[in-house]
Amino acid sequence: MSGETLASGSVDVAIIGAGAAGVGAARRLQALRPDLSLVLLEASDRIGGRARTLHPVELGGIVIDLGCGWLHGARTNAWTGIAEEIGLTVDRTPAPWSEGGHQLERDAADAKAVRIAAHEFFERIHAYDSEEDAALSALLAAGDPWNEYIHALGTFLTGAELHRSSAIDQSRYDPGPGPDWRVRQGYGTVVATYAAPVPVHTGTEVRRIDHSAANHIVLSTAKGELRAKAVIIAVSTNVLAAEKITFWPPIPDKIEAASQLPLGLANKLFLRMRTPEAFPADAHLLGSYHSGRTGSYQLKPFGAPIIEAYFAGDLAHDLEREGIGAAFDFSVEQLKRVFGTSVEDILSPAVMSTWASEPFVGGSYSYAVPGASDLRQVLAGPHDQRLFFAGEACSVTRYSTAHGAYETGIAAAETIAKTMA
The missing domain is CATH 3.90.660.10 (Polyamine Oxidase; Chain A, domain 2)
Incomplete structure (x- = not known):
């Protein structure tokens, strides 16, 4: 969906960011709680986030991945199974x-x-x-x-x-058992295809999240306001640190954590x-x-x-x-x-x-500045059991990967599924 105003003025769960974490969270919520209404809001004009597959005319339409390209820790990488489940081809040729x-x-x-x-x-x-x-x-x-x-x-x-x-952050990094494999149709194709059953609004930048009321949260977007009972925020740390989304009341611990977990390039x-x-x-x-x-x-x-x-x-x-x-x-x-x-x-x-x-x-993927590795857990923690955070930077061991992002989205979705009446 794109171009239109938000069809509904309220949903049970709003998810911000249609990358690996947001798409994973949405699909998990759909499976666990089909009774809950949800919407996935994406500021850009496409689905996939930092997984982006192109078929450039100047390259004869061949598949290229501008972002995520390799299924790191492929044997336990959730996207390996998802790719095959949706009919795509996992290439097991050694990197x-x-x-x-x-x-x-x-x-x-x-x-x-x-x-x-x-x-x-x-x-x-x-x-x-x-x-x-x-x-x-x-x-x-x-x-x-x-x-x-x-x-x-x-x-x-x-x-x-x-x-x-x-150094501590790098010592904790563990993408899971290898090897690294590829998807012939592209990593971005996997994420975008998996999102097909999810109601997605592209071109819908969320600019403000007002969580001051006890029984609802108000999201101010480029296409109007939306009310939700719970929100999953699955955007990059650079977006959070720059306060492109403002929170009311403020949540300075999240902004500080994001600023100390910036995106490398x-x-x-x-x-x-x-x-x-x-x-x-x-x-x-x-x-x-x-x-x-x-x-x-x-x-x-x-x-x-x-x-x-x-x-x-x-x-x-x-x-x-x-x-x-x-x-x-x-x-x-x-x-x-x-x-x-x-x-x-x-x-x-x-x-x-x-x-x-x-x-x-x-940027591309998060790193921790010296002394900031523990802030990944701070960033990942829910706020007031209504605002949930997901994305690769929230993973303690699989940061910088699309499957690490996916796992944090799954965790947020499962918490909401258990706690929301």
Whole structure:
């Protein structure tokens, strides 16, 4: 639904944000409490949130995921089963960077050395048990020649530089047992298709939530006011921290928690190939082992004639500001290292994500600043048993993932189902 005013002046449950958490919450509520009326309100013009699948004409209509792309912890990832349940295809080919995948330069001396350095770094993270938190940068081994590589790896994981990210938070991260799989039709397609039975109003930005009355909550939206008995707020931490939704009475603990769990940034650039035979299929390549500012490149995913370039942290912010041309030039210079100078003549830029500029998101996935990991539980806690919060940032161990977001939506829905008369 889009364009129309809200059809009903009141519902039992209103859910704000049609991403993985909001869609999951809505479907769970429908299953557990079909007697409850609900509506899903989405500020943008589409369903899926940070899971967004496109079929660009300039790429011949092939499937690309601008946001979520991999079913991390696929064996216990709820979206794996959902994808198959709704008739989509889960591809179980090993991720190119994983065991059994096609990692270019895997046997090169640099690649072997960085694997050892990264393994030791993660061991220090997992063993970190200090009562006082520290930045991930504090866990770098002094003088390690591969610290720049580890810095780049850290930005891929958190979307932020090591000195901004909490060591305790990273030590708690557990997406579940691997491997990483993909959905051939796209991760965004999974979330959007799963939302089909849910009454969704797109283009409906919620600007104010008045929970001052004892028996109802008033949501002021771009399409009028709506009353609800309970509300699930499943929007990004950057939206909450910027107070794009205002609360009355204020709930400063939620705003503070959101501000300390900001969104990092990871963007993708898709490059078109003129001569696909010049590149191996479903292979992976790191742009540089010696710089913290590097891209990660997936060559010909599913055999398609494209390269998916991935940038994170400050590099992603810089390239997003400078535009697709700058991102293309950066990628080409890195790819020349392996494929030679002629690679510039057989590649061209096609599509690039700009998640920092997305007005109703503002980034990619949450990280905790040092000392803030426990605030994930603060953010996730219900307020007055009427306002519920969900989204990847509310997950203690599966933050930054679509299935972590889904699980928090399920938790909110189950609480409402049990407690609402």
